[in-house]
Amino acid sequence: MSCYILVINPGSTSTKIAVFDGEREVFRKTLTLQENQLDLPLFPEQYLIRKGQILRALVDSGIESKQLCAIAARGGRLKPLSSGVYRINDQMLKDARAGLQGVHPANTAVVIASEIAFENSIEAFTVDPISVDEMADWAKITGIRDITRNSLSHALNMKAIARRAASQLGKSYEEAKIIVAHLGGGSSVSAHLQGKMVDLYNSDKEGPFAVERAGALPTHELADFARSHDDYLHHLAHVGGLYSHFQTRDVEKIVEMARAGDNRAVVVLQAYIYNIAKYIFSLLAVFGGYPDALAITGGVVKSEFVRTALLEKLGKGFRVFLFPGEFEMESLASGVYRVITGREKALEY
Numbered sequence: 649m650s651c652y653i654l655v656i657n658p659g660s661t662s663t664k665i666a667v668f669d670g671e672r673e674v675f676r677k678t679l680t681l682q683e684n685q686l687d688l689p690l691f692p693e694q695y696l697i698r699k700g701q702i703l704r705a706l707v708d709s710g711i712e713s714k715q716l717c718a719i720a721a722r723g724g725r726l727k728p729l730s731s732g733v734y735r736i737n738d739q740m741l742k743d744a745r746a747g748l749q750g751v752h753p754a755n756t757a758v759v760i761a762s763e764i765a766f767e768n769s770i771e772a773f774t775v776d777p778i779s780v781d782e783m784a785d786w787a788k789i790t791g792i793r794d795i796t797r798n799s800l801s802h803a804l805n806m807k808a809i810a811r812r813a814a815s816q817l818g819k820s821y822e823e824a825k826i827i828v829a830h831l832g833g834g835s836s837v838s839a840h841l842q843g844k845m846v847d848l849y850n851s852d853k854e855g856p857f858a859v860e861r862a863g864a865l866p867t868h869e870l871a872d873f874a875r876s877h878d879d880y881l882h883h884l885a886h887v888g889g890l891y892s893h894f895q896t897r898d899v900e901k902i903v904e905m906a907r908a909g910d911n912r913a914v915v916v917l918q919a920y921i922y923n924i925a926k927y928i929f930s931l932l933a934v935f936g937g938y939p940d941a942l943a944i945t946g947g948v949v950k951s952e953f954v955r956t957a958l959l960e961k962l963g964k965g966f967r968v969f970l971f972p973g974e975f976e977m978e979s980l981a982s983g984v985y986r987v988i989t990g991r992e993k994a995l996e997y
């Protein structure tokens with residue numbers, strides 16, 4: 649009998665939805681938001697817009713809600729958690745709405761999923777949320793006792809990609825040493841050792857700047873900026889990065905500007921690539937040298953310009969695997985399918 653799993657994945661520039669029959673994809677759609685809608689608060693505005701788009705897309709797809717047997721939602725900035733599949737419960741919904749570890753579009757997914765699940769008397773789950781925390785104690789320490797680094801990242805895609813890279817190397821995930829760079833609306837760069845992301849950067853607060861995230865900033869200048877901008881967190885996590893330079897999240901458009909001779913676009917893209925390479929190289933310290941592989945993934949990797957420039961900057965030392973786009977939808981679906989077929993136990997939040 650068919651078991652349709654609805655997958656809901658709100659990212660920083662769009663909401664991706666899909667329906668899987670078991671592990672076979674039968675429908676997928678990317679629902680885009682206008683630039684001005686992306687500036688709206690997550691609750692209730694964006695949540696209502698995104699939920700409305702999802703319900704309309706489902707109706708248009710011809711898939712009936714009674715065909716659904718479970719929902720898989722991307723998990724947002726919840727509490728620090730170990731990797732796995734979690735049943736969505738009231739505490740998770742509360743934490744997602746409150747933005748326990750900050751706001752992120754994915755916080756809307758568990759709320760939308762639990763409402764659609766309730767209306768259809770089925771269960772909803774999340775898999776490897778943003779707040780998966782496997783960071784080593786030695787990676788969390790900073791030069792100020794009261795400031796501790798935390799683990800917020802594109803965990804879902806990066807762990808799936810690291811597993812794929814390990815399998816291409818003929819190794820298990822647990823034995824392979826891998827760096828994964830996810831380049832999307834936000835970016836994350838992570839070091840995978842013994843099956844764990846022992847250190848990582850997320851462009852909301854550290855590492856390379858991304859399409860809409862500021863990345864690492866000089867501390868004194870950031871302190872001055874924060875004193876003069878009440879909305880500085882919005883600048884760091886939403887209107888920073890390439891967006892702060894060009895007021896667009898469309899990387900192809902910025903590449904076109906550079907190709908047309910816009911000098912500012914040339915230099916900022918050079919800085920974008922340089923920073924990604926710089927932070928990838930910094931993670932060699934985790935392994936005491938080159939890892940077994942470097943896997944580069946995310947929507948921006950669809951850009952030939954970015955791929956070529958980045959590979960040139962990285963030199964010849966890495967064994968590189970490119971995974972343009974993301975594998976979040978299939979990872980969400982297969983995690984939930986493992987649970988509903990009894991092959992894995994759902995974790996309680």
Ligand SMILES: Nc1ncnc2c1ncn2[C@@H]1O[C@H](COP(=O)(O)OP(=O)(O)OP(=O)(O)O)[C@@H](O)[C@H]1O
Binds near residue numbers: 833834835899900
């Ligand atoms: N062919 C392409 N060339 C250049 N850039 C592209 C291309 N396709 C997508 N992008 C860029 O990729 C970015 C979106 O990537 P992705 O879909 O991974 O992000 P997201 O899911 O919205 O956010 P996040 O990855 O932070 O969760 C956009 O900024 C878009 O401009």
Ligand SMILES: CCCC(=O)O
Binds near residue numbers: 660752800835836850
């Ligand atoms: C916070 C990690 C996920 C993202 O940056 O989009």
